[in-house]
Amino acid sequence: MEIKVAERKGFCSGVLNAYKVVNKILKNNGKVYIYGDLVHNQEVINELNEKGAITIRGIKEIPKNSSNETIIIRAHGIPQKEKELLEKSFLKVIDMTCPIVNNLVKYAREKQKEGYFVVAFGKPEHPEMIGLKGNVDENKLLITLQPQKIKQKKILIVSQTTMEEKKFKEFFVEIINKNEFFEVLIKKTICYETILRERETNELSRQCSVMFVIGGERSSNTKKLYHISKQNCDKTFFISSFEKLKEVDIHPSDKIGIVTGSSTPESELYNIIDYLTQKEELL
Ligand code: SF4
Missing domain, CATH: 3.40.50.11270 (Rossmann fold)
Incomplete structure (x- = not known):
């Protein structure tokens, strides 16, 4: 293993x-x-x-x-x-x-003052987006996951910091195609840490026969990593507890990849590695 x-x-x-x-x-x-x-x-x-x-x-x-x-x-x-x-x-x-979230808010606010209508690719019910709405002019803001027709012509497109990079690209291409904007500014406000974790998940899941994505059931960034991994590796498991890990059938020939969500403490990861190492000795 x-x-x-x-x-x-x-x-x-x-x-x-x-x-x-x-x-x-x-x-x-x-x-x-x-x-x-x-x-x-x-x-x-x-x-x-x-x-x-x-x-x-x-x-x-x-x-x-x-x-x-x-x-x-x-x-x-x-x-x-x-x-x-x-x-x-x-x-x-x-x-x-987080300073990265603050930067997004400040940027959106500045650009609204310059006359831009802000389109944020994000989940309206997510706390970060609720925070954004409550810190800018909400009449000049649309938070959405769906590219849609909008009447404003001078647009800033940003993203919730934890959205998937690929989906953000698809979103802004589609919304631009759907509308006839006079001016569009696109700012990739996805957190760099999020992007790196996605890329690593993508790479690792192409190389491994089994993938463990560790994180809480309510963690949307962990769910996102799980979906990215699942596209490449059929045997991808969302590990929200030790019990879930014990249910997985592991073979000595397996190449196991492990990724963690950004809300998962390192201690959980090390517990899982310990368990796998002990299991390996028994296989
Ligand atoms: S994922 Fe973490 S580092 Fe990135 S913006 Fe959110 S809180 Fe900040």
């Missing part, structure tokens, strides 16, 4: 920074609030909860006695109005919005 692990592994930089800050506060204070799940990975959430993190999901859940407390804004970012409300309710708000 041969095991090949993608070079990009574990948390992405944005998630890792937020995770470190949460842990530091927990170590010093034993308690911190987090606005929304820090990552789409239940094991990580459970671990932080056990250490004293309290997740609130929306302004309705702001506790009454929060004036001496600290709250973390996660890497996806949040609408400006919600941030202002947090600032009024908590002693300290630590904004851990």
